[in-house]
Amino acid sequence: MLSRTTQTARRALPSSTNARSAQTFKAFYATIRSLRQSAPPPDVEEGDPADNDFIMSILRANPSLRDTRSYLADFGPRPVKPGQPKGQAVSLPLAAQKATEPEVRPPDIQKQEAATEAAPSQVIASILNPVYRRTSLVKLQGPFTDRQLESIARGMIYLEKLGLVSVIVVDNDNLVRGDVGERAAIIEETMRVVSALEKQGAKARPVLGSVVRLGPKPGDEDRGDSAPVPEAHTSASDLIPIRSALKSGEIPVVPPLALDSFYRSVRVDANDVVAALVRGMAEVAAQEKNEPSSSTLERPVLPDEDIDLTPMRLMIINKEGGVPSYARSGMPHLLVNLASEFDYIRNTFDPRWKSTHPSALGNLNLARTCLSYMPPTSSAVMVSHKSPSSLIANLITNKPAVSSSLPHALLQGNRSLDHSTPTLLRRGLDMRVIRSPTDIDKAKLKVLLEQSFRRELDEQAFWDRLDQSLDFVIVAGDYAGAAVVTTEQCPAGASPAWAPITYLDKFAVLPSHQGDGTVDFLWVALHDESYGLGLPFSANPNGGKEGKGEGRDLVWRSRADNPVNKWYFERSTGHMRLGDWVLFWCDAEKRLKTEEGRRGSQGLSYLEHWEHGRLGVWSDVVMKIPSSWKPKKN
CATH class of the missing domain: 3.40.1160.10 (Acetylglutamate kinase-like)
Structure with missing residues (x-):
């Protein structure tokens, strides 16, 4: 039996979407409306692990497969090349990365994370044997x-x-x-x-x-x-x-x-x-x-x-x-x-x-x-x-x-975050917001997108589309990363509460900036310019509106088999599966905050009156947006 939320979502879909649903739509609809409730999120264990247990300290760090590879790249044994004297230190090559083809893909979250995680004992064994x-x-x-x-x-x-x-x-x-x-x-x-x-x-x-x-x-x-x-x-x-x-x-x-x-x-x-x-x-x-010193030249250095x-x-x-x-x-x-x-x-x-x-x-x-x-x-x-x-x-x-790009409600209610929580600092990159297509360095953006998505950009069609519908582009550094946001027009008669659509068209970071925090910095800037706009904690100096204005729902799509979806699930308000695609969105936080404050202890419902019908319109509009990539060559 379908839940009330699923039934409501189906009734909200227009006829064109209902026709398509018989073939592709699995009637799966999910939200993280717990963010709307005043109750705190699930408890997270508090405090440090037992300091006298070294292994438990590592386990509580919860390193992913990618974290372990990065650690071993700095501290692990260096492989010996053929013909190289045994024991000579050489650089450890990074694992080859398989290409994916999502429409929106933070590149520092690798395809390999979708693979089966190594057994904890294997991870611990590799970490406990540093050589370098x-x-x-x-x-x-x-x-x-x-x-x-x-x-x-x-x-x-x-x-x-x-x-x-x-x-x-x-x-x-x-x-x-x-x-x-x-x-x-x-x-x-x-x-x-x-x-x-x-x-x-x-x-x-x-x-x-x-x-x-x-x-x-x-x-x-x-x-x-x-x-x-x-x-x-x-x-x-x-x-x-x-x-x-x-x-x-x-x-x-x-x-x-x-x-x-x-x-x-x-x-x-x-x-x-x-x-x-x-x-x-x-x-x-x-x-x-x-x-290198003469002694190094005479003899390999272990x-x-x-x-x-x-x-x-x-x-x-x-x-x-x-x-x-x-x-x-x-x-x-x-x-x-x-x-x-x-x-x-x-x-x-x-x-x-x-x-x-x-x-x-x-x-x-x-x-x-x-x-x-x-x-x-x-x-x-x-x-x-x-x-x-x-x-x-x-x-x-x-x-x-805890990731700084997670929803603010999760950060505010997380009992594991207290005054003793460490602050991590990175050199980072400048953030700036571009609102005119003429101010975009097209050559650099093209390189960024093609290196990130590993696809060939259909340039003419892409630039023509931005000329017509660009809202803004957030650029990290010298095009080390970018978030391209467009404005998509809704059909006549759509509710003004969620029309037109603010659509995240591209989200990309150069592979060379993987692991340096650029993805989180870019997403936080995107939050501040779109669905987080208008709140005091969205006033970061990213060259945009600096927190002044009204927030807007942010919508984007991703292929259903994209391993990055796990990252999106954690940062979106909700998602809806549409055959080979997943539709994600983040609700405008200021609107929800204002409504929650007006109702007091009653809190927000799972489906507000202004949200009726929006999923159907969003899915119909977003799924018609053409691909930005040239067909793959066989």
Whole structure:
């Protein structure tokens, strides 16, 4: 028996759709109307896993097949090419990716995710056998109690077991700069951290000499790029103590000391030391890769004999957690696009947060500086000492605790998200909104679409269609990603509440930007310009309407066998199957919010009066939109 919702949907379909339904329409209609209810979504387990159980920490990270492949690409064994000496380290090739043909397809969600997931034991076995060691910079922003240091030290050891060796810079917010005895006090704090690591079974080495120098690096005045310049710098010779500790299997622990212009060792801001180390280690690693030493040329280097100094992660561990979000009522940001959100986050920082999160903006600036010198796929994480095991999830998945592009109602009601939830920061890309077809770089958009969809674009037909119906295009960076939205006219007599149709025609990201957060950043910008428009948390500075206006329902289609549909199911309000296709939509959030507020405790119904008949019109209009691709060649 069909549910009331299914029966209503069928009655709403026009005659043309009813005729087609006998052949293709399976009368399957689904929505996520639980988002409309005031009741919270299903509970998610709270808190960290048992810190004394390393395996459980990995399992709770819930790495997908794609996450595991990405992790192994950085830390796994390098395959030996034919004729290559055994043990020589070479790059690990990424798995071949099969082409799909969805009309809307975020490309960083790969076809392989539709394959059967590997057994947990196999996934754990591959993660527990890292061969290639990488480095991270850790700012330990105390003071911490002995119990807190014990928990943090355990987290550092877990990361080391996974192949990520930490270089720790110790800080103590209670030590006032310039006080008598501050140098002795910060060294004592450094030794406490070393002792905590050793009690947990790690080998740690205090590096008490100054490894950075105050002031810009010689030649910085001639730099042609716009990367932020740290207030301190370091050279290859300065890094010898750190490299020696790493090669010996020890965790270097560094106090925030630097040499001034008179070659005196003085206490400085820990952020300056971290930024100088990130830049210096990245530059030395790049130089070594381009100019291998004579010893490397004479003999192959085994992966476990040395360590890659290129920083893969920046971790800021403190008591206050992540950066408070204006969009989440002071709860931490989940994911930050520094390229487009940095200034806006600073400008919207509530003065009341300065007492609860006094170092948030300073750490935000530190992340921006460091990530400008780290690889594009690197990330920074701000995390409370209460969540040390979340560092494992960040290392394996390189994702936030919960995707920032999920529906806002799910994020607001998720009990697993609290003030201790980490903030993940990525270098990101600028976002801009284009509203005129003449302002589109057609050559770059063509390359983006064809590389993403692996199809040949029917250019003339596509551009002619955009000339007639373009609403806007959101472009990420230099056409690294784009969301193309059109306006589709409804038949005469359609209800003005949902006509005309705002249609997501294309959603694409270059393969080279897979895994760097571009898909989430692009979807959030799409939300802010369409179905999320008009709400306070949709005011991100993406170059569009900046949250001002009325939201509109967003509609799109995808092939029924598209593995990306799982991603769409999680972000859409509802979907309806139409033979070989699935119709998705996201309801205008402001309209629902206003109606819900007017009704109070009564809440919203599963089918509002203005929604009657819209599915039939949507399906009839959307399914008539012609394909943008040339026929495949046999």
